[in-house]
Amino acid sequence: MSHFDTRSGFISIVGRPNVGKSTLVNALVGEKVAITSSRPQTTRNTIRGIVTLPDDNTQLVLIDTPGIHKPKTALGERLNTLVYGSLAEADAAVFVLDATQPIGPGDRLIAERLKTAGVRVVVALNKIDISAPTEIIGQLGQAGEWDFEAYVPVSAKTADGMEPLTAELVSLCEPGPFFFPPDAISDQPDKLLAAELIREKFLARLREELPHSLAVVVDEMETQENGVFRIEATAYVERESQKGMVIGKGGSIVRAVGTEARPELEKLFGTRVFLDLRVKVEKDWQRRPDSLDRLGF
Numbered sequence: 001m002s003h004f005d006t007r008s009g010f011i012s013i014v015g016r017p018n019v020g021k022s023t024l025v026n027a028l029v030g031e032k033v034a035i036t037s038s039r040p041q042t043t044r045n046t047i048r049g050i051v052t053l054p055d056d057n058t059q060l061v062l063i064d065t066p067g068i069h070k071p072k073t074a075l076g077e078r079l080n081t082l083v084y085g086s087l088a089e090a091d092a093a094v095f096v097l098d099a100t101q102p103i104g105p106g107d108r109l110i111a112e113r114l115k116t117a118g119v120r121v122v123v124a125l126n127k128i129d130i131s132a133p134t135e136i137i138g139q140l141g142q143a144g145e146w147d148f149e150a151y152v153p154v155s156a157k158t159a160d161g162m163e164p165l166t167a168e169l170v171s172l173c174e175p176g177p178f179f180f181p182p183d184a185i186s187d188q189p190d191k192l193l194a195a196e197l198i199r200e201k202f203l204a205r206l207r208e209e210l211p212h213s214l215a216v217v218v219d220e221m222e223t224q225e226n227g228v229f230r231i232e233a234t235a236y237v238e239r240e241s242q243k244g245m246v247i248g249k250g251g252s253i254v255r256a257v258g259t260e261a262r263p264e265l266e267k268l269f270g271t272r273v274f275l276d277l278r279v280k281v282e283k284d285w286q287r288r289p290d291s292l293d294r295l296g297f
């Protein structure tokens, strides 16, 4: 007999870039805990989203991970290592597929890795709100050959399918303690959350390769004497030539990012926020291990 009357599980959310892993974590948690964007490789660290289900006496710790891809830089290699590392600490995994894309070699590689890792896997076939029923059925048939625990068609965007998916995940949990307070939704430190929100606003505005070259660090956060919460953040780019594009004409992009990030930061911290945002060059940071360390990867 187990001495726990609660159940819990660490569940790694894995899949190719841009399939909707972070959107799915937000939908399962019911709050925005991870940033999302239409650019591949948005997520760069493992973010835990926490779901406590009082009726089931169960706590799910969902680990959002970077998309698994062919690494081209030191950053890419670190991200893949991070994902496979997260599988080692996971009790189960959700393998997210994009129903609008055919199952490809990238998916098959991940499926193989999941088999080797020996974790139990639930496949979430995502974006069913924008794919045809025949596509969905075809993909379920193909993915079914991997013979994982369960297959759930979902839309992270409309939150369709969250109940059956949650039920599958609950059924994979073992007796164990709650690792977080029941009202917690994330384990991210405030500085990281703030930096991510700012990066999300940049991602929505930057073109081509620029999103990959951008990193945001919050250097300082403090309540000033006038009661305003001051956040000092730096956006790093890789080359001098990128600085102007990130700042925008007459500072237009930095200003717009500040305007869009501020209300979300104010909601997050429950107070008025002054955002001091600057842009610096950290040469080729994606390729340099010393820079990656400094930028917190």
Ligand SMILES: Nc1nc2c(ncn2[C@@H]2O[C@H](COP(=O)(O)OP(=O)(O)OP(=O)(O)O)[C@@H](O)[C@H]2O)c(=O)[nH]1
Pocket (backbone or CB within 6 Å): 015, 016, 017, 018, 019, 020, 021, 022, 023, 024, 035, 036, 037, 038, 039, 040, 041, 042, 043, 044, 065, 066, 067, 068, 126, 127, 128, 129, 130, 154, 155, 156, 157, 158
């Ligand atoms: N229509 C539709 N779009 C979705 C759905 N889920 C995610 N998206 C969109 O797909 C894009 C990628 O979503 P993310 O959640 O950032 O994807 P991700 O897998 O976390 O991406 P990486 O972190 O880069 O690996 C965004 O534009 C989302 O709005 C869905 O169910 N339906």
Ligand SMILES: [Mg+2]
Pocket (backbone or CB within 6 Å): 021, 022, 023, 035, 036, 042, 043, 064, 065, 066, 067
């Ligand atoms: Mg993501």
